[in-house]
Amino acid sequence: MDTDQLARRLADLVRDHHVPGAQLAVHHPGDGLWTTSVGLAEDAAVPIGSITKTFTATVAMTLVSDGDLDLDTPLPDVDHPLTLRHLLSHTGGLPSDPDDIRTTSLRRHALEAGRTLVPLHSPGAGFSYSNIGYVLVGHLIEVATGMSWWEAVDAVLLRPLGLRPHFTVGPEEDRNVVAGHAVNAAQRRAVPVSQSLALVDAPAGALAASATDLVTFGRMLAGAPPHLVDGADLALMRTPVRHAEPFGMADGWGLGLALYERDGVAWVGHDGTADGTSCHLRINPADGTVVALTTNGSSGFALWRDLVPVLAEAGLPVGDYDGLGDLRDPIAPPEGCTGSFVNGDVEYSVQPTEREVLKLTVDGEPFADLSLFDGLVFEMRDSDTGDTSQTGRFLRDPRGGGIQWIQIGGRLARRQVPEMV
CATH class of the missing domain: 3.40.710.10 (DD-peptidase/beta-lactamase superfamily)
Structure with a gap:
């Protein structure tokens, strides 16, 4: 060395x-x-x-080793069948963060989130990086x-x-x-x-x-x-x-x-x-x-x-x-890429441009230009810095085939269905 x-x-x-x-x-x-x-x-x-x-996570796993926590016991006071294993691996389907935090109590915040957050997918079915998931882990540590x-x-x-x-x-x-x-x-x-x-x-x-x-x-x-x-x-x-x-x-x-x-x-x-x-x-x-x-x-x-x-x-x-190493064969944006996607209180909006590039805004603020490649993977050009080192992707619904999610920085956002008038 x-x-x-x-x-x-x-x-x-x-x-x-x-x-x-x-x-x-x-x-x-x-x-x-x-x-x-x-x-x-x-x-x-x-x-x-x-x-x-x-x-x-290491504190939680120390408690698992000591028999004070269990990886696969469903969490109490949570409306979804979440386990510690789901939380530690970001596979619980939880959004990243709630915007409206009304308490300084870790216990109250964890319980409120567990009861009210709308999941992005069923526990164990996918990955979405979640801060609130680790708030729940912190609550379990306090209880144990x-x-x-x-x-x-x-x-x-x-x-x-x-x-x-x-x-x-x-x-x-x-x-x-x-x-x-x-x-x-x-x-x-x-x-x-x-x-x-x-x-x-x-x-x-x-x-x-x-x-x-x-x-x-x-x-x-x-x-x-x-x-x-x-x-x-x-x-x-x-x-x-x-x-x-x-x-x-x-x-x-x-x-x-x-x-x-x-x-x-x-x-x-x-x-x-x-x-x-x-x-x-x-x-x-x-x-x-x-x-x-x-x-x-x-x-x-x-x-x-x-x-x-x-x-x-x-x-x-x-x-x-290195997500850039997997980019192959540029493609035109297919039907279904545009629209609004949500992760908790955060809205990702994808709109077309005159070029074969998509414009991404997050909560109404310019975020990045998206250039698509085979496999619905995209390169992101940061709106502020011009940096192009980040990648993301669209994901299709395995049942219907339509584009259902966008994944950026490990976080999933689900397509928002317009309300019927």
Whole structure:
């Protein structure tokens, strides 16, 4: 592993993407831990966004191993036959987030959502990335432990790993976490932004950590001590779940972990974005390699994409998702692509243009231009940045054959049927 090259290239990428700071940590068999940082202290806690979900999932799986939770028992007080397995793998058919949050109580929010949210599909029949699903997991953890989610994460997971707790919201909020930044690449400006996560969404995104902290966590998920989750349950976390097809995000999904393949090697991990931050964790369970990147700029995701080939050149061929590699044969938009699709309270509207391109708006705001390819897969051209690194797809109803869903960023939205007048 060429660490000098990695340090130099990371500094170049930080400058090129106008990111104020980044941390990179690697644990490699035989080499031990190596870290480097640019613009940040190596132990600074960066909001890690949705990587928090993997921490929440690991607490839940620790409780499964201890017999305090069951993966396949239907959830109480929920109108759908949801299980913990569905929630951890995003196969419960739940929308991502409700817009109208009327409480600061995790329990009340979880129960209200479980009773009122309209499912996108029956539990276990497909994949749709869901924050509210992890709010329900957090509620189950609180019921099983008698502690708050914050207390349980600290006592069950962080303390045994030797990690200090850092939360961006809640009773244990740490006001010293690193600030995120909104990056304007054209003006070469980075403006500090505040974290806006709702209190009740904490189990889905409230943790902050350094890249070194993430490597410590990742090593445990690879099988290193402390053995908080039984070996069989740990293997389940890393095993692809049936019908979990996270198109646009990863190659597969386990229980709290995304799955990535590279050159026949299976990697697991998670990506996370908070307000003005982008963080990434990758683990090779076969040899124990762990790679973590934290950035405090909104352009950090693009930096990660550019860093992946640099890691490979340095001897770390990290698994990552590449939806663009599957695009084949451009096609004209077929009948049924246009219209409105909904995920909870979010509306995706697809409209034609004069060219063979579709215009996507989200809640009325321009989002992307869609260019279609064989298999109803599309390339997305971001309306603000012009970035074309993201992909999505339309899905047909297996019974009727018509286009029924759009999937973007792993989230499904179901076609909205116009009301009869």
